[in-house]
Amino acid sequence: MADRSPPQVRSALTGMAWPGLPSRHATYNLALLYQLEHSQWLPAEDMLHLQFRQINLLLRHALETVPYYRDRRQEWGIELDHAISPEEYCRRIPILTRAEVQELGDKLLSAEVPKLHGKSGSVFTSGSTGMPIKVIKTELTETLWNAFTARDHLWHRDPKLKLASIRPLSGNEANYPEGKVFENWGSMEALTFVTGESALLNIGTRIQDQVEWLQRFDPDYLLTYPGNVQAIAIYCERNRIRFPRLKQVHTVSDLLRPEVRRICREVLGVPVVDVYSGAEVGYIALQCPESENLHIQSESVFVEVLDENGNACQPGEVGAVVITPLHNFAMPLLRYSIGDFAEVGRCSCGRTLPVLRRIMGRTRSMVRLPNGDEFYASFQDLLTGFDMIRQFQILRSASEALEMKLVATRRLTDAEAGQLTKILQQRFRHSFAVTFSYHDEIPRSAGGKFEDYKDEAEPGS
Ligand SMILES: [Zn+2]
Structure with missing residues (x-):
């Protein structure tokens, strides 16, 4: 300036x-x-x-x-x-x-x-x-x-x-x-x-x-x-x-x-x-x-x-x-x-x-584990080393399952997917089954806000 x-x-x-x-x-x-x-x-x-x-x-x-x-x-x-x-x-x-x-x-x-x-x-x-x-x-x-x-x-x-x-x-x-x-x-x-x-x-x-x-x-x-x-x-x-x-x-x-x-x-x-x-x-x-x-x-x-x-x-x-x-x-x-x-x-x-x-x-990014524990999951530095990922959203698709939606310049290799799965399990403090899906875009929610974590398994959330 x-x-x-x-x-x-x-x-x-x-x-x-x-x-x-x-x-x-x-x-x-x-x-x-x-x-x-x-x-x-x-x-x-x-x-x-x-x-x-x-x-x-x-x-x-x-x-x-x-x-x-x-x-x-x-x-x-x-x-x-x-x-x-x-x-x-x-x-x-x-x-x-x-x-x-x-x-x-x-x-x-x-x-x-x-x-x-x-x-x-x-x-x-x-x-x-x-x-x-x-x-x-x-x-x-x-x-x-x-x-x-x-x-x-x-x-x-x-x-x-x-x-x-x-x-x-x-x-x-x-x-x-x-x-x-x-x-x-x-x-x-x-x-x-x-x-x-x-x-x-x-x-x-x-x-x-x-x-x-x-x-x-x-x-x-x-x-x-x-x-x-x-x-x-x-x-x-x-x-x-x-x-x-x-x-x-x-x-x-x-x-x-x-x-x-x-x-x-x-x-x-x-x-x-x-x-x-x-x-x-x-x-x-x-x-x-x-x-x-x-x-x-x-x-x-x-x-x-x-x-x-x-x-x-x-x-x-x-x-x-x-x-x-x-x-x-x-x-x-x-x-x-x-x-x-x-x-x-x-x-x-x-x-x-x-x-x-x-x-x-x-606060809404609070994660509730199957054992009832609640915590705030931070995703800010999640992608360090995964430069091919341009955007992501993590869906809690079932009580024990996470789906990571990705917009990426290329697909993850098996080794990278394994590595990212481990990082997610650590971050979520639970050994969730993790799957990856690839998308051209991840739409915003109805209110125009972008959600990085969505819980579709938790009733009422
Ligand atoms: Zn300053």
Whole structure:
């Protein structure tokens, strides 16, 4: 990023081309970005102090105006007249699960959202756990979202170049063959900065048509879901297609798997930049400009990664991700367990924002063994040494049987199949019978998410 010229602020004032003086909303965006530019380097204890200035405001608001929290203030022993410390916060406030959010419904809503936080609106999210919840957000949370989107662009992209997005859209919107072409990147990006062209295509488009569309639009950046770009790259590899101008793939929404990074590098010749976000909580972490680490967005969320005893994980350890979004006063979520696991990491880039080395996916990937044991199976590094495999899905086809569906550049040899069977039996801690099947593609589930493990033997799953 050091070799890029600074982004040019879009001026909204007649007779003023430079320096740019943008519209009011874009000015908010720039005011936040200015602070984010500095806060990414703050000493950790300063950041924690600032986060808790905000959390204390949020907590007080929740205890005074949100029925669920108001009813529990005494039980939790929280005094309103003194500021809570991080240690006290984590000790006194119990973790809120997704099932509880579903159950509590309107009891989590504030009766008195500050007027200046703007209008409230609801989003439904099924998340990755297939448990739909309704979350109320405000215009203020949108303002924050925009600033972190801009930070992600400034960390990774030159806004003057061409951006293509392929994502889920309702009905026939942006259908092939045209999609939709815009003269700028749209939304807050284009209000704030001078940007290049952008184009949008419905993700429901057949893969060969997506590829043809990308060849025509010829973007510098492609934003899409990991499973979708994986299918694009597999198609390009088979048909020897490259996109000469493409510089980067930007993945959103689903869990990014290492083999998707690999096929993008090998076949498309570009790196992947990932984000970790949730519809209900906003941005959680953005990829470091200098590595594949994810930096927690501490200016927007307070994140804990906790082991099964509720203790904070150290670098190298994996735990449950627990989140407090700092600015949603319409529906405060205090210590909300989002249902993901992550490995805590370290980064050498100099930014002090805490690091997640990788997101381990979702609680639903819990595997239940015939003996009743349950565990979270990690598939992240499963394919080390199996470079011929482009995509896989593991099906629990019967109580004692696994089927591994593969999209591969060639079939496994008997020795490789034997080796992979052993790895799976170790990983699953059970001597399952393993079979392999070969496929041209592995479709996404109805909700558009890609599942790496599906249990078809367990009733009710
Ligand atoms: Zn870093």
